[in-house]
Amino acid sequence: MDFNLEECSQKSPRGLLFQARVSELRPTQSGVGLDEVYAKAEAMSRKNKDDLSAFLLIRPVPVVIGNGGRPCLTDHHHLARAVWEVAQNKNEAGLDESNARVVVEVINNWSVLKDAQFWKAMHDNRWVYLFDAMGGGPLQPAALPKHVKDLRNDPYRGLAWYVRSHFGYAKMPADFAEFQWAQFFRTRMILDNRLLSNQIEDVDILLSRMKAEERQELIEEAISLARSDEAAGLPGYSGRR
Template sequence: MTKPTAFSRYARVLILTLLFPAVGLGGTRDQVFRCNVGELHPTQFAVGMAEVREKERKLINMDPGDLEEYKRKHPEPAVKGPGGTLYIIDHHHLARALYDIGAEKTFCVEEADYSALDNAAFWKKMDEKKWVYAYNEYGEGPRPYSELPATVRGLEDDPYRTLAWAVREAGGYKKTDAPFAEFKWADFFRDKFSRGDINNDLKGCTKKAVKMAHSPQASALPGYLK
């Protein structure tokens, strides 16, 4: 049997896309839509760049058809704000990775439409929903919402967010839907390691941090495992 080419796989994905349009969380077709990666507005200040780089390595090894399918299966959850601006409320690492590899388009799923609100009412609503994290890459805040980066390119690196991700991947705590869980773990580690230590020896810091994550001191954190 002839091995399918990258083009044939892409054509298959395109045909499936036309025949079976993506469905949003609420079940209507118009909730999932194409969006421009460079126009997505973050609702947090920082990411863990090591996690971003890991996602980049995965994405650049995909052929065009598989990448398109992956993006469709992992849409950016977005809120429509004043002026129709799209604010993503999760998947910031994926959005930054897509931007860095030069992907211009991805898919978004509309979680809410607050485009009729003014700025003050919009951010109040976002805060009530816990859809914005106003602490910067040093854990300082809350910062004014006006200081949030305008695009995913402006997301800063927080090594402690990287460490929190690495600890979870190593079984230090379980994945949870609790708001800002990884940032809470990042803050837990913030006074226990230096930024330089994490950047220079992530593996060694992760090993030590996993033990700390299982300690009683961390028992109140989301996803805690004894």
């Protein structure tokens, strides 16, 4: 995939669009909802080269350049991981690992900042989420994944996506909004009872692979919680209807 843009580099200035290989993007969080990732990847895999290029051109991924000159994601981890997933399988656009790219917008170039200075600046700007896929932390920045393919599944992040898609709450620009909802559901719901009998771990749970009636029951329970007084104050809370 080539967007006819300059490749993102250590010298790329802020405020401009570039293109970057997905393999070069450094995650700034540990988990994603793979239910959302796989849904995005399935839709993108059916697009031809021109359609996929047009789709990604209007969805630039925000990055900060720093700590070795790599572009560090500040948002759209799900989109970047979905493009990588498309490249792993047959797709209409002919994407593979070597040409899997996205459009990036450089929101800051902090290549002069190193190690703790860089991560402090990222943390102060709320551009890094130092918690693992199960919400534990804070972590050392060195524990963050080095590649989008290493982002682990957080099923509650996936549940939050399902709930928002069913209008259980509204999408808001608040910092780490989806993670706040994931933590809210994590402390109130068990998504698969096999967890209680030590048969699986949370990272193995995918709502998209459940029976339709089981998935719908969980989504309805989560929507009810999202509209309860307990959720008041969370970003996008819509209250009872």
